[in-house]
Amino acid sequence: MAYALSISETPEIFPRSFMLQQKIGGKATSFITPELILLAEAILEQFMPPLQDQVKTRLKSISKLARERKENIRDEVWYHAHEVRGVAANAGFVNLGRIADLICKYLDNAPSDFKPDANLLTTVAVAALFTMQNENRDSAIGEELVRDCEIAIAIQLASEGRV
Amino acid sequence: MAGLGSIHVLVVDDNAHMRSIVVAILRGIGIGTVKEACDGADAFEVMRAGVPDVVICDLNMDPIDGLDFSKMVRTAADSPFPFVPIIMMTGHTERSKVEAVRDAGVNEFLAKPISARTLMDRIIAVIDRPRPFIKTASYVGPCRRRTSPKDFAGPWRRKTDDPEAEKAKLAANKTEKVET
Structure with missing residues (x-):
């Protein structure tokens, strides 16, 4: 059954619905207890090592692709960077996630046969690796590197006429 | 069946690792049905097969x-x-x-890194603190006003509201309260 809403000029306001409270039989706070949150935290903690491994592997792949300077690497680099930006923060690498997002932004809307600037890619890949290694020791360095990568990518996009 | 076991949640994320984390947490706390989808199109199909009670979705998907x-x-x-x-x-x-997310009709925003507490807080918010649902030509979604400003004097909140009609409605409500 579809509940399609027709779009009209007259605003319609539907009152607050407590349907979910009725469904669970009370307030969510009475079911989601501090003990349950601790259990959820423990589950989350179990995922940390595999997440960190995943980030490291993908970052190494980006670095390798940048170093080898092969043809048609756009899609592969974008995919690795996209995966890194998705999990980096939860793996404990917040700034690395931001750098991975910048790599995606550089490659967004570019065709599959687009040749990324090799110097830029290598520099950003090195910055990403450095940020990951120093994330827990000095986040200020990471933040500065994110800003530098942001500037470098903005300049490159402008020089390629892709702003 | 009451409790969290009666809830159906759909998790949409193209990153399999993040998806499994969220799914594991939800199953771990006893959410009854947790389904997964790897992108928006897939999610739409899953929703057609069974409407979820809550959708948890990633912003960056392809x-x-x-x-x-x-x-x-x-x-x-x-x-x-x-x-x-x-x-x-x-x-x-x-x-x-954040504004783009809000204007897309999203109820709650969950910043990464996600923690179990923030995830639970957002689930609590959609269950215990629902907002009126608004449908206009330019926006469809939960009311974007979460608070009422202190200097707000009248009951009307939209340009299209008729202040006189709202005043009359307010007066009628007051009379009703006095009578009860």
């Missing part, structure tokens, strides 16, 4: 991102359930992104 997916859920003619609460996960916390 080819249909979280914003487009939310807009589709809220406004598409064949949407399985436009009113479904949507919780958006993202690593982007810039004001422009």
